Amino acid sequence: MNLNQLHYFVTLAHIEHYTRAAEMLSITQPSLSHAISMLEQELETNLFEKRGRNVVLTKYGKVFLEYVEEALKILDSGVKKTRALTSDTGGVIDLAYIFTLGSVFVPQLVGGFLKEHEDWDVNFRFSVGNTTEIIQGLKEEKYDIAFCSRKEKESGIDFVPIAKEKLVVVVPRDHELAGRGSVDLKETLPYPQVYFTKNSGLRPVIDQLFEQTGVVLEYK
Structure with a gap:
């Protein structure tokens, strides 16, 4: 079963005439007949029955038509949506x-x-x-x-620097380290610290800075 067969089926279901349906589809009548025959063989049922020079849907064909039209409608919407999402503008x-x-x-x-x-x-x-x-x-x-922050050992991701941010120590105004132009990390060790979570991109950066001072912090 393929999309062409489904389109042919819907067209024939509405036109109810092989020759006129084939002309509308711009294919030969034998090609249309073959496509419908293959579809019926796959479904193991007759979708059309003759009525004079025309053909009409069987009761099974009517049921199948409802699902095919709905499926083609959804597919068409998906195609339009995809094209819109991938447009250059x-x-x-x-x-x-x-x-x-x-x-x-x-x-x-x-x-x-x-x-x-x-x-x-x-x-x-x-x-x-x-x-x-x-x-x-x-x-x-x-x-x-x-x-986000740069993360090491991510070979499948391209990181492009767009900005730099300074790392600063934030303390209360009356803290002993307040007002200082610079602070050595070792000077912060005696005080409780609010730290980044393990999922934070800055966590390994801060860990490495402390490791360079010879200190490995323990977290609660």
Whole structure:
């Protein structure tokens, strides 16, 4: 069973005449007859019966017609949707980013793109997550593009630097380290620390910085 057979079947079901249906389909009558015959053999039932010079659907053909028309309608919608999504000037872009980029960077980026291409029919779908979740989403093709931290040993992902951020120590105003122009990591060790989760892209970066000081932190 193939799409041509299904299209031929639907056309013949509505025209109810082999010669006229073949002309409408731009094929020969023998080709149409052969296609319908093969379809009936596969279904192991008669879809049409003769009535004078015409043909009409059997009760089984009427049942089959309902499903075929619905299937072709869904398929046609899928084709149109796919073409729209993959158009050079339209479609949907699935974009993922880490939380810290959601207040300024992403809105400015998307706003600038849409302003530059006002005549394009482009929509964005946004997802927020940590670096590990985002990279996994890229591998599963949930996202078209993502903004996250660089992660080592990800050979299947291309990382392109777009910005740099400073790492700073955040303390209360009355803290002993407050007001300092710079702080050595070793100076932070006596104090409780709020740390990144294991799925965070910055977690291995911070771990490595502490390891360079000769200290391996224990987390609760």
